[in-house]
Amino acid sequence: MATRRWLVLLAWVLFIVGPTMFFINAEAVVNGQAVECDGSPMEPDQLCVSFSGGESRTYEEEKRSEARGERVGYAGLGIAALGVVLFLSHRITGPRRRR
Template structure:
């Protein structure tokens, strides 16, 4: 039986890092296409008169959304490694 403990460690690290990256950027992921003005969500019929860099805020939000999806991918990869390691361990113990 060939055991690979580093594979379990790698899977654990990927799940932890993926979860952390997701939760740090969760607001950008879950916010969707909500329209904001200076950080507060707007309702229909409201006007936004902001002289700050709104374009920069949108860029940061879209970057956060991309990084959040990257975190989801890392976590999914880690879970896949856990599952494949478990299947391989069961097959080799037969």
């Protein structure tokens, strides 16, 4: 019985963490292959300068950052799906064990 409680807790954690990962990186997922700097499209020979942090990034660095965000976003969807599967398996197997 204690194991089942841990599985339900794990399912809740996955169900919360997964969508959070997706929504934090949703812009990268939705943009596809577009590379942007503060919402403006970038060209391969441009720099993206951040005035708040004082750092600049090249087009290639921004492109890698967008690709990483896209992967994390899709991983969040997978984690959320795993949480849903754990919930469903708990609901399906729960009544059978009580017989």
